[in-house]
Amino acid sequence: MTEATSNDAAAPRDWFGHPAGLTILFLTETWTQFSYFGMRAILVYYMTKELLLGQQQASLIYGYYAAAFYFTPIVGGVIADRVLGKYRAVVLGAVLMALGHFMMTFESLFYPAMAAVALGNGFFLPSLSSQINSLYASDDPRLASAYNIYYVGINLGAFVAPLACGWLGEAYGWHWGFGLAGIGMLIALLTYVFGRKHLPADQAAPKAVRAAPSGQKNAAFFARVALLVGVMLAVVVFRGAYEQNGNSISTWTDHGIDRAIGSGFLIPLAWFQSINPLLIILLTPVYVAVWTRLARHGREPSSIRKMVIGAIIVGLSYVLCGVAAHFSVLEHARTSSLWLALYFVVLTIGELFILPVGLGLFGRLAPKGYDATAIATWFFAGFAGNLLAGWVGTLWSDLSTPMFFAVVAAVGFVSAGLLAFFIPAGTRAEKTLEAAHVKAAPLSVAE
Numbered sequence: 001m002t003e004a005t006s007n008d009a010a011a012p013r014d015w016f017g018h019p020a021g022l023t024i025l026f027l028t029e030t031w032t033q034f035s036y037f038g039m040r041a042i043l044v045y046y047m048t049k050e051l052l053l054g055q056q057q058a059s060l061i062y063g064y065y066a067a068a069f070y071f072t073p074i075v076g077g078v079i080a081d082r083v084l085g086k087y088r089a090v091v092l093g094a095v096l097m098a099l100g101h102f103m104m105t106f107e108s109l110f111y112p113a114m115a116a117v118a119l120g121n122g123f124f125l126p127s128l129s130s131q132i133n134s135l136y137a138s139d140d141p142r143l144a145s146a147y148n149i150y151y152v153g154i155n156l157g158a159f160v161a162p163l164a165c166g167w168l169g170e171a172y173g174w175h176w177g178f179g180l181a182g183i184g185m186l187i188a189l190l191t192y193v194f195g196r197k198h199l200p201a202d203q204a205a206p207k208a209v210r211a212a213p214s215g216q217k218n219a220a221f222f223a224r225v226a227l228l229v230g231v232m233l234a235v236v237v238f239r240g241a242y243e244q245n246g247n248s249i250s251t252w253t254d255h256g257i258d259r260a261i262g263s264g265f266l267i268p269l270a271w272f273q274s275i276n277p278l279l280i281i282l283l284t285p286v287y288v289a290v291w292t293r294l295a296r297h298g299r300e301p302s303s304i305r306k307m308v309i310g311a312i313i314v315g316l317s318y319v320l321c322g323v324a325a326h327f328s329v330l331e332h333a334r335t336s337s338l339w340l341a342l343y344f345v346v347l348t349i350g351e352l353f354i355l356p357v358g359l360g361l362f363g364r365l366a367p368k369g370y371d372a373t374a375i376a377t378w379f380f381a382g383f384a385g386n387l388l389a390g391w392v393g394t395l396w397s398d399l400s401t402p403m404f405f406a407v408v409a410a411v412g413f414v415s416a417g418l419l420a421f422f423i424p425a426g427t428r429a430e431k432t433l434e435a436a437h438v439k440a441a442p443l444s445v446a447e
Contacts, residue, residue, distance in 0.1 A: 018142055018149065019135040024195030025128060026153035031188035032094075032124070033157030035101055037277070038165030038181035039117070040066075041270040044250045046174040051110070055251055056394045062247050063390015065114045070382030072122025077376030080127040087196065089127040094189035096120025101182030105175040125379060128192075130371035133363055134200035147360035148288050155277035155284075157184070166270020224365055227425050228374065231304065232381045234422065235358060238311050238415035239385020240392050241318060241408050245276065245347060247393040248404070249321075249340075256325065256401060258334040267337060275344040280352060287352050303361040304426035308419045310353025315412025317346035322405035329402065365429060 043065070047058040080089035100116030103109040132150060136143045161181070169177025250269070253259070259267040294300040301309070324339035359378060366374030392411065396404050 018146065020198040021135045021195075021200065022132065022146055022149065024191065024198050025131060026150060028090075028128060028188050028192040028195070029150060030153045030157040031184045031191060032097070032128075033154045034161045034164075034184035035097065035157075035181040035188065036069075036117075036121075036161075037158040037273070038161035038184060039101060039104065039178060040246050041162035041166045041273045042169040042174055042177045044247065045254070045269055046169070046178075048254075050174050051107070056397050059247055059251075059393035059396065060390050063243075063386050063388075063393060065118065066243060066246075066386035067383045067390065068115070068118035069121050070379045070386060072118050073126045073376040073379045074122075074383070075376075076122030076124070077126035077130075077373045080123060081370060081373050084123070086127040086131055087199070089123040090192055091189065093120040093122065093124025093127070094185060094192065097124060098182050098185035098189060101178055101185055104178035104181075107175075126373070126376040129359065130363065130366070130375045131200055133366070133371060143364075145288050145292070147363060148284050148356050151356035151359070152281055152284050155280035158277035159274050159281060162270040162273035166273065167268050170268050170270065221367055224367065224429060227422060227429060228362060228365060228377055230422050231307075231358070231361070231419065231426070232377055234415055234418035235307075235354075235378075235381035236384040236388065237411060237418060238314070238354065239381055240388035241412035241415065242314055242347075242351065243386050243389035244318070244393060244408050245344075246273065247389055248396045248408075249343075251396060252321070252325075252335075252401065253340060256328065256335055257337050257340050259337055261337075272337075272340055272344070275341055276348050276351070279345060279348040283348065283352060284356075302423065302427040302430055303357050304419055304423045306357045307354040308416050308423065310350045310355075310357070311412055311416035311419055313350030313353065314347055315350075315409045315416065317343050317350060318405045318409035318412060320346055322402045322409065325401040325405060329400070361426070361430075364433060 044058055044062055047053045047061060048055065053061070076089065076093065080086050084092070097117050097120035100113045100118075100120060103113035103116060106113075129150065132146050133143070136146065161184070165177040165180050168180055169175075250273075253269055253272055257272075259269070261267060291300050320339070321343050324335050324343075328335040359375075362374050362378040363371070388411075392408060395407060399407065
């Protein structure tokens with residue numbers, strides 16, 4: 001059964017080959033990520049250079065903040081589905097996040113500011129991305145690529161943010177960088193509000209299912225939920241390795257990387273954080289083209305199989321860091337910035353196999369009426385994973401640099417093994433959806 005969008009009667013015109021609402025969500029997400037990654041790119045440096053916190057304390061605070069950023073969507077997604085509706089949840093979240101970024105310009109409001117951003121994100125994050133499915137008919141082939149396109153929007157903002165906020169913060173004061181991040185959040189809010197007419201209407205919470213087949217529906221519902229929860233737990237471990245790219249990698253960039261170019265130019269610290277999103281923007285069309293071609297011939301790997309490959313590649317990116325650090329120790333010199341750039345290349349190749357794929361998997365398998373809740377479950381991996389990443393990051397001060405990266409690589413490989421366990425169940429679930437030609441996750445809970 002096809003689920004209509006809010007503008008079916010008006011037969012809205014597509015933009016760039018996709019529903020106009022995808023462009024609105026894309027641009028909203030772009031500016032939101034500009035604000036988030038602008039703050040994230042300078043957060044560790046602000047704590048260690050301005051607030052004069054030690055590396056271990058800064059790593060834990062960073063981990064707690066990033067974890068809270070992903071925990072609040074669990075509650076926010078449920079409230080959006082059951083009380084506020086997605087539109088009001090996004091607006092409320094955007095206002096709180098903008099307020100938090102501007103509060104970061106005052107040293108005394110450091111902790112309340114982070115709390116405001118994390119709380120606002122709880123309403124914002126699941127309610128925005130969970131609207132993608134409702135833009136498409138159940139059998140629309142464009143839905144498969146919609147999440148990849150949306151992921152480009154995430155990384156477009158993430159690419160520009162370290163260049164702008166990072167440079168401004170390092171050159172003129174960290175508070176200026178936080179202020180620019182706040183402006184980005186305001187632009188996101190305005191984009192979303194003025195583009196509302198192109199977005200799907202909020203749907204009422206699912207009603208009780210009282211028909212005889214309800215037992216079967218409940219069994220299928222809980223089987224799907226169990227699969228999503230299991231994958232989420234494996235991704236928690238993956239995040240413990242992946243999230244070092246904004247945590248311990250920042251410390252390595254500051255203390256272990258030779259940032260000099262030529263005779264006088266020193267690459268700003270935060271600029272290296274732009275390599276990852278830039279590569280995502282450039283590589284995503286390649287991934288989409290390859291997977292589309294494989295799908296046409298019935299050879300595209302299942303989503304979870306892709307995620308296993310991604311976790312292995314991310315683990316290898318930290319092996320690369322360990323090798324580079326080992327040779328630097330032998331030579332008693334800083335590591336060339338080319339090694340750091342190569343790390344980001346390998347990391348990004350792996351990331352594109354797992355993060356946008358996982359987001360799309362959770363979006364497609366979300367039970368009907370629980371879209372935001374399911375997306376929030378995906379982001380729960382970010383919460384627990386960042387807690388794990390914060391703890392792993394504290395090992396930086398206790399281990400040699402090569403040994404530290406070996407530990408991080410091992411975390412990535414363990415996550416690949418855990419994900420591999422769910423390949424059969426995940427493949428069956430995706431084939432069921434494909435064979436039935438229904439919209440992702442049409443099931444609802446029988447009460």
